[in-house]
Amino acid sequence: METTPSTKVPRIFLCSLVLIFSMPWSTKAQIHEGFLRCLHSQNNDSISQVIYTPTNTSYNSVLQSSIQNIRFLSPMERKPLVIVTPLSNFHVQLVVNCAKSNDLQIRVRSGGHDYEGLSYLSYYLQPFVIVDMRNLSRISIDTESKTAWIGAGVGLGKLYHAIAEKSPNLGFPAGTCPTVGAGGHISGGGEGTLTRKYGLAADNVIDAKIVKADGAILDRKSMGEDLFWAIRGGGGASFGVILAYRIQLVSVPSIVTVFSVNRSLEQNATKLVHLWQHIGYRLDRDLLIRVFITQARSGGKLTVQAAFQSLYLGTVAKLVPLMQESFPELGLRREDCTELSWIESAVYFSDLPSGSTVDDLVRSSPYPKNYYKNKSDYVVEPISEVALEGLWKRFFEEGAEAGMLILSPSGGRMFEISDSETPYPHRAGNIYQIQHITSWTEEENANSQRFIDWIRRLYKYMAPFVSKYPRAAYLNYRDLDLGTNREGNTSFAQASVWGMKYFKKNFYRLAHVKQEVDPSNFFRYEQSIPPFLSSLKWRNA
Numbered sequence: 443m444e445t446t447p448s449t450k451v452p453r454i455f456l457c458s459l460v461l462i463f464s465m466p467w468s469t470k471a472q473i474h475e476g477f478l479r480c481l482h483s484q485n486n487d488s489i490s491q492v493i494y495t496p497t498n499t500s501y502n503s504v505l506q507s508s509i510q511n512i513r514f515l516s517p518m519e520r521k522p523l524v525i526v527t528p529l530s531n532f533h534v535q536l537v538v539n540c541a542k543s544n545d546l547q548i549r550v551r552s553g554g555h556d557y558e559g560l561s562y563l564s565y566y567l568q569p570f571v572i573v574d575m576r577n578l579s580r581i582s583i584d585t586e587s588k589t590a591w592i593g594a595g596v597g598l599g600k601l602y603h604a605i606a607e608k609s610p611n612l613g614f615p616a617g618t619c620p621t622v623g624a625g626g627h628i629s630g631g632g633e634g635t636l637t638r639k640y641g642l643a644a645d646n647v648i649d650a651k652i653v654k655a656d657g658a659i660l661d662r663k664s665m666g667e668d669l670f671w672a673i674r675g676g677g678g679a680s681f682g683v684i685l686a687y688r689i690q691l692v693s694v695p696s697i698v699t700v701f702s703v704n705r706s707l708e709q710n711a712t713k714l715v716h717l718w719q720h721i722g723y724r725l726d727r728d729l730l731i732r733v734f735i736t737q738a739r740s741g742g743k744l745t746v747q748a749a750f751q752s753l754y755l756g757t758v759a760k761l762v763p764l765m766q767e768s769f770p771e772l773g774l775r776r777e778d779c780t781e782l783s784w785i786e787s788a789v790y791f792s793d794l795p796s797g798s799t800v801d802d803l804v805r806s807s808p809y810p811k812n813y814y815k816n817k818s819d820y821v822v823e824p825i826s827e828v829a830l831e832g833l834w835k836r837f838f839e840e841g842a843e844a845g846m847l848i849l850s851p852s853g854g855r856m857f858e859i860s861d862s863e864t865p866y867p868h869r870a871g872n873i874y875q876i877q878h879i880t881s882w883t884e885e886e887n888a889n890s891q892r893f894i895d896w897i898r899r900l901y902k903y904m905a906p907f908v909s910k911y912p913r914a915a916y917l918n919y920r921d922l923d924l925g926t927n928r929e930g931n932t933s934f935a936q937a938s939v940w941g942m943k944y945f946k947k948n949f950y951r952l953a954h955v956k957q958e959v960d961p962s963n964f965f966r967y968e969q970s971i972p973p974f975l976s977s978l979k980w981r982n983a
């Protein structure tokens with residue numbers, strides 16, 4: 443049964459779970475008391491408005507409000523001893539200092555969209571506090587310099603909305619889900635519809651503020667270029683609590699064009715997907731075409747469907763001839779296309795219910811919550827038609843009903859940035875990324891194993907066709923199947939199993955930065971970067 447993630451974490455975690463339940467309450471209570479006393483010791487009255495312990499009536503609602511994956515709502519999961527929703531940078535410093543002096547672990551949560559719930563649950567023995575950044579969400583835009591300071595708690599939808607209110611010709615290249623938080627998203631990379639033109643969200647960060655393990659607040663200048671490098675793709679939570687990012691806004695035209703064209707197997711989907719692999723990453727960088735592969739029904743018959751979904755940074759009049767020239771086989775017609783403003787395109791790509799407006803981008807919880815398990819891959823060489831046909835077979839199997847693959851093309855700006863410019867290493871040579879997805883509902887949860895088995899079988903099938911040595915993965919699509927750190931003690935060699943998948947050689951430099959800024963490994967979690975406990979410098983490694 444996969445009703446809790448405990449079945450897929452290594453046995454060592456199961457042992458710790460047993461220990462957790464047998465941990466004497468008195469010890470927990472002492473830590474708890476000590477921590478709260480410490481928080482109040484600064485005589486800062488406002489802190490008591492934002493401390494939630496299990497006895498506060500709103501503890502559960504605060505805990506659950508931004509949990510995106512209800513797999514992790516189970517009462518079996520380990521809950522935080524305390525949740526704090528800081529109102530100021532000072533509050534964050536206070537929590538870090540008091541947690542450290544009371545032997546509490548910290549989990550930092552911005553939007554709560556971590557695929558494995560690591561921003562609000564812990565498989566470790568040590569009690570923990572959640573620092574929830576929701577109230578540190580100021581957006582301050584300077585249209586002159588085309589930059590903005592944004593609090594880590596800002597949701598992407600609110601950010602896009604605020605930018606569009608200042609100017610219809612400014613945007614930001616980040617993800618498509620409006621409730622994803624800046625803190626996790628940008629520190630882990632951040633991909634979206636503007637990635638081919640402008641790179642990742644992390645590629646467009648020009649300054650940051652972070653609270654380090656010693657409680658100090660640093661900006662780019664005082665943290666230095668190594669730490670500033672690490673928190674633009676290496677994940678923030680290994681290094682401290684990111685308070686805010688200063689981002690570079692980018693130009694978008696007044697009119698953009700979107701389309702979504704679906705083709706089933708009977709409508710040449712195999713040939714089209716095969717062909718798309720050769721051209722998707724080479725298209726004009728104003729043109730993004732993603733492909734969604736799902737099971738579908740056509741005339742009562744089960745089939746596989748490829749949905750070609752696109753954003754073009756220009757008008758229909760320019761897009762139609764461009765498609766005629768670069769991808770005529772898709773047979774795009776003028777009437778398939780819709781012209782929108784850039785901010786309206788953000789609604790189009792958001793998965794908000796149809797009929798949603800630009801103002802719905804600022805809603806804090808627009809999604810019906812579901813159970814999910816996702817995985818990721820990078821493709822370096824087009825997959826043959828025969829192999830694609832083998833893939834389609836998986837979509838006819840038991841458990842494939844809610845399966846989906848999203849193929850996102852690379853190229854453009856992504857190919858111009860070197861693999862070591864930021865910790866995100868999947869640049870030139872990766873022609874597209876795959877996200878493997880499965881989801882299921884509350885009613886189906888008793889049979890959740892069939893969906894999880896399906897996605898693991900699919901992932902296994904794909905092995906020969908995707909990147910190898912290492913088989914790469916995207917940090918923001920976190921996957922604990924790739925491996926986890928041991929409680930409190932992280933061997934560099936063990937961590938490098940998953941670390942190399944997310945970061946390739948950049949993992950060494952990340953571990954070096956970690957050694958410099960947090961040698962005692964205070965900021966640790968199941969997939970945090972371990973300190974590089976070696977006299978070797980990463981440069982010689």
Ligand SMILES: Cc1cc2nc3c(=O)[nH]c(=O)nc-3n(C[C@H](O)[C@H](O)[C@H](O)COP(=O)(O)OP(=O)(O)OC[C@H]3O[C@@H](n4cnc5c(N)ncnc54)[C@H](O)[C@@H]3O)c2cc1C
Nearest residue numbers: 552553554555556561617618619623625626633678679684
């Ligand atoms: C519905 C949905 C759609 C998505 N769409 C996209 C997409 O289009 N493109 C894309 O690239 N990704 C996408 N993602 C993945 C998303 O980018 C990651 O899950 C991201 O890490 C979420 O950030 P968060 O702040 O919402 O999550 P959280 O769960 O709050 O945090 C994620 C991780 O970052 C850490 N963290 C969070 N805030 C801070 C902080 N202030 N300081 C230090 N560490 C911090 C957490 O501790 C955790 O380890 C999507 C996810 C979901 C659930």
Ligand SMILES: *[C@@H]1O[C@H](CO)[C@@H](O)[C@H](O)[C@H]1NC(C)=O
Nearest residue numbers: 490491492493494495497498
């Ligand atoms: C939670 O309860 C404690 C103790 O009763 C109280 O001090 C605190 O203010 C409460 N928190 C909130 C946010 O109301």
Ligand SMILES: *[C@@H]1O[C@H](CO)[C@@H](O)[C@H](O)[C@H]1NC(C)=O
Nearest residue numbers: 485486487488529530532533
């Ligand atoms: C207490 O916290 C509030 C809000 O975070 C802040 O504005 C204020 O300056 C703090 N007061 C002291 C004494 O630190």
Ligand SMILES: *[C@@H]1O[C@H](CO)[C@@H](O)[C@H](O)[C@H]1NC(C)=O
Nearest residue numbers: 510511556557814815816879
């Ligand atoms: C998996 O991907 C889908 C589609 O992008 C997303 O809605 C879902 O939240 C993701 N899974 C998890 C575990 O959050």
Ligand SMILES: *[C@@H]1O[C@H](CO)[C@@H](O)[C@H](O)[C@H]1NC(C)=O
Nearest residue numbers: 491492527529576577578806
């Ligand atoms: C903190 O944020 C929550 C959710 O956005 C909000 O309901 C609450 O009023 C905020 N608290 C304060 C004190 O601003």
Ligand SMILES: *[C@@H]1O[C@H](CO)[C@@H](O)[C@H](O)[C@H]1NC(C)=O
Nearest residue numbers: 702703704734736738747749
């Ligand atoms: C294409 O398929 C997608 C995903 O299955 C569906 O949401 C959409 O409505 C379809 N579009 C058209 C034009 O048929």
Ligand SMILES: *[C@@H]1O[C@H](CO)[C@@H](O)[C@H](O)[C@H]1NC(C)=O
Nearest residue numbers: 705708709710713771772773
């Ligand atoms: C499929 O491709 C063939 C040629 O390769 C073409 O004749 C046919 O019209 C296409 N079918 C569809 C539905 O596009």
Ligand SMILES: *[C@@H]1O[C@H](CO)[C@@H](O)[C@H](O)[C@H]1NC(C)=O
Nearest residue numbers: 928929930931932933963975
């Ligand atoms: C953890 O690592 C430290 C070195 O950092 C070592 O001294 C200690 O023995 C290790 N503990 C366990 C339980 O492995």
